[in-house]
Every structure is written in C-alpha cells, then in structure tokens.
Amino acid sequence: MTSYAIVGSGWRAEYFWRLADELDCLGVVSRGPKELPVPVFTSLDECLARKPDFVVTATPWQVTPGLIRELVGHGVRVLAETPPAPDLDGLRALWHDVGESGLVQVAEQYSRMPAHAARLALARSGAIGNITRVDVSSTHQYHAVASMRAFLGAARGPVEVRAMRSSALLADPLSRAGWAAEVETKPAVTTHATVVFPEGLGVYDFTDNQWHNQLLHRRLLVRGTRGELQDQDVLRLTGEKTIVSTPIVRRQTGYDLDLDGFDTDHLTFGSDVLYRNPYQGRRWNDEEIAIATLLRDTAAWARDEGPAPYPLADGIEDHRIALAIEEAADRDAVVRTGAEAWH
Structure with a gap:
C-alpha cells in the first residue's frame, strides 16, 4: 500500500x-x-x-x-x-x-472535479471543434489559469495580459465560517482580465469571496471552432444547416424515492458517459472527489506506475500568469511575460 x-x-x-x-x-x-x-x-x-x-x-x-x-x-x-x-x-x-x-x-485539483472533468472530456473529444477561448468566473488566480490552460491545451510559454478592477456593493451572506450573523452589503472588488495564449484567449472574472458567496453564479464558457460549451449547455454544428443543443447531464442519486443514497453517479452527453464517479458510495462532494483522485494519481506516480499528476513546472506557470494578472490590474498596463527556465 x-x-x-x-x-x-x-x-x-x-x-x-x-x-x-x-x-x-x-x-x-x-x-x-x-x-x-x-x-x-x-x-x-x-x-x-x-x-x-x-x-x-x-x-x-x-x-x-x-x-x-x-x-x-x-x-x-x-x-x-x-x-x-x-x-x-x-x-x-x-x-x-x-x-x-x-x-x-x-x-492542482480543479481538472479532477467531476463537472470540470466531464467538460474537459467533451472539449477534448472534438465535439465543438478546436478550442479557441475559455472564460472562467468561479475561482481565483492560479486555479483559474490552470483551467484556462487545461481547456486550451496551452503549453508553458510567454503570454500577454490586460486587466482592470472594479468595485460595487454586494451582499455577503456566506464565508468559509458559514452564514453571517448579520448580512452586510459592502464593496466587493472584481478583477477582469484577458490572457492571450498562443493557443487561444483566456478571460478571467473573479469577485471577492466568489468561492463562498452563493449569490454569484459560477460560470465557465469554452468556445471551439464548431460550437460552444456554457456551463452544462453545449451548442454545436453537426452537419449542413444543423445546429444542435445538448446538455451535459449529471446523474445524482438520492432524490425523491431513490433510496441508493445521495451521491454523484456519472455525467453524460447524450448517450456518451463523460465521467464516472470512482468513489461512489462515499457520498463525497466534488472537491472531495477531486482531492481523493489527485491523491490516487500521486500515489501511482510515486510508485512509477502512472504519469506525473501536475508537474511543478505547470504549477509555477499557473501562478506566474496569475501574478501577471495582478500586476496588469495594479499598473493599468499590458503585461507580457517572458521566457522562463521552466518553459
């Protein structure tokens, strides 16, 4: 073991x-x-x-x-x-x-979360063509950059970044500690950025406490040459004069008279299974499934029985680009990253 x-x-x-x-x-x-x-x-x-x-x-x-x-x-x-x-x-x-x-x-566990793993499988299947743009509005900095790079298939290398910040009043009912005793409406800063990779465009949109504030939608858009994935909805060109809309559907057990217990079973696109929960029966949430999967993959790598789960060079690249986003917003200027040793 x-x-x-x-x-x-x-x-x-x-x-x-x-x-x-x-x-x-x-x-x-x-x-x-x-x-x-x-x-x-x-x-x-x-x-x-x-x-x-x-x-x-x-x-x-x-x-x-x-x-x-x-x-x-x-x-x-x-x-x-x-x-x-x-x-x-x-x-x-x-x-x-x-x-x-x-x-x-x-x-870096985000690509192993069930919904993201299913979306990545769909993007990599070619169903919406070659991926040209990824918009992430759900998480911050290096996690968001990792998601952009994963969907675009972006290699490590120089990028061009533009960014700005804006502030607006927003109710803040939840934090990591749980529900607020008294909900405050206070200024929340949003950072908007574009990251131009050789492989396509990344769009970054993060608001203070967006991880926990359930008043804010989590949004992911993946655009390809033959269609677009927005959250769970997929639009694609399948033939002459034929545009098809197909959802990614999660089968979740435990609702109504389903006595199997609350759990994620699988995510499908039509009749194709994009993702199957390897820990069914544990009743884990998506973050727990992702981290358990990362541990499993790291163990296989440690035994020389599997690929590197997320090499240091990629983790460094993600944060280097995240720092460029903050720098571009701070300076209100275009930031171009250069060649680095980990490239």
Whole structure:
C-alpha cells in the first residue's frame, strides 16, 4: 500500500488525511500538539523516519518553498499545495533549486472535479471543434489559469495580459465560517482580465469571496471552432444547416424515492458517459472527489506506475500568469511575460 504524510494541520490539510481512501496516511507534522484522527509528528525527521512514499505540504505560501527544498534534499517525492511559492522571485528560485529533480508535483485539483472533468472530456473529444477561448468566473488566480490552460491545451510559454478592477456593493451572506450573523452589503472588488495564449484567449472574472458567496453564479464558457460549451449547455454544428443543443447531464442519486443514497453517479452527453464517479458510495462532494483522485494519481506516480499528476513546472506557470494578472490590474498596463527556465 502506498503511504504518505502531511506537513501542516490546518483546514486544507484535513482534506488530505480524511480522503486517504485505499492509501496509508502515516500522519501529520504539526508545529504543536494536536488531537487528530491520524498520528501527529513533532518534527519532519520523525515523520521521514517512517519512510512515506510522498509528502503533502499543506503549509502557508511563505513556508512551502523552503519545505519543498528540504524534502527534495532528502530525496522525497512531494505534492505541494498551491501555489508552490508566493512571488515571481520565489518561483524562479524554487525552480532553480529543485526543478530538475522531477520529485515535485503541485496539488492542482480543479481538472479532477467531476463537472470540470466531464467538460474537459467533451472539449477534448472534438465535439465543438478546436478550442479557441475559455472564460472562467468561479475561482481565483492560479486555479483559474490552470483551467484556462487545461481547456486550451496551452503549453508553458510567454503570454500577454490586460486587466482592470472594479468595485460595487454586494451582499455577503456566506464565508468559509458559514452564514453571517448579520448580512452586510459592502464593496466587493472584481478583477477582469484577458490572457492571450498562443493557443487561444483566456478571460478571467473573479469577485471577492466568489468561492463562498452563493449569490454569484459560477460560470465557465469554452468556445471551439464548431460550437460552444456554457456551463452544462453545449451548442454545436453537426452537419449542413444543423445546429444542435445538448446538455451535459449529471446523474445524482438520492432524490425523491431513490433510496441508493445521495451521491454523484456519472455525467453524460447524450448517450456518451463523460465521467464516472470512482468513489461512489462515499457520498463525497466534488472537491472531495477531486482531492481523493489527485491523491490516487500521486500515489501511482510515486510508485512509477502512472504519469506525473501536475508537474511543478505547470504549477509555477499557473501562478506566474496569475501574478501577471495582478500586476496588469495594479499598473493599468499590458503585461507580457517572458521566457522562463521552466518553459
């Protein structure tokens, strides 16, 4: 059985020990004593003495680069939380130090979420032709860039970025902590950006707290040369004078008199199954399914039985472009990224 350990004990780390599935979570390295459902190590050396096949770094941005270097120095494979370093200098230094080791993957899970995995399968099938544009309005920075690059099939390389920010009043009823005791209507900043890749256009649209504020729709548009996917709806040219509208449909059990329990079964496009839940019966939400899938894929890579789940170079590229979006908005100027060592 593949074993792994986690450095960090915050809310994000909890996902990684809770979703071990058929893997062996050896425990967590924590700065202080904690009562957790897995063993707690007081030092990294104590953890590494157990010889995990890989280590997850669920640590703050500023801590992660040094921890990655230390683990790679021990010859340990790493799954690093996003982003792998906080700023451009940090990204470049981290790549210089460990990039060629081949030991570091990044915990970018969005392409493994059931809805996104189904959309990616549809886009890659050619049903809407070659993909030329991707609009993301659901998540921020490197996650949004990773989604753009995945749908466009964009390689690592220079891009051109334009961005602006706007502010408007918006009710804010929910946060990570849950419902607000009293709902405030307050200014919320939206960042709009375009990212021109050689493979096509990425459009970025993110509003403060959009992850949690259920008043805001999550939107994804993928445009191809023969049609367009918008969220679950697909328009496409299928023949002479023939435009067809077909939805992507999720089969969700547990409604009404369905006594199988609440769970995602599969997502289909007509009669084609785009995605099938590999963890049916666990009753996991989409984020949990995605992280469990990422852990499974990382375990296969650690055993040299599968491809790299998300190489460090891609995680660095995602955040480098995210930094360019913020820079373009800050300066109100076009930002062009240059060639980098990880390209």
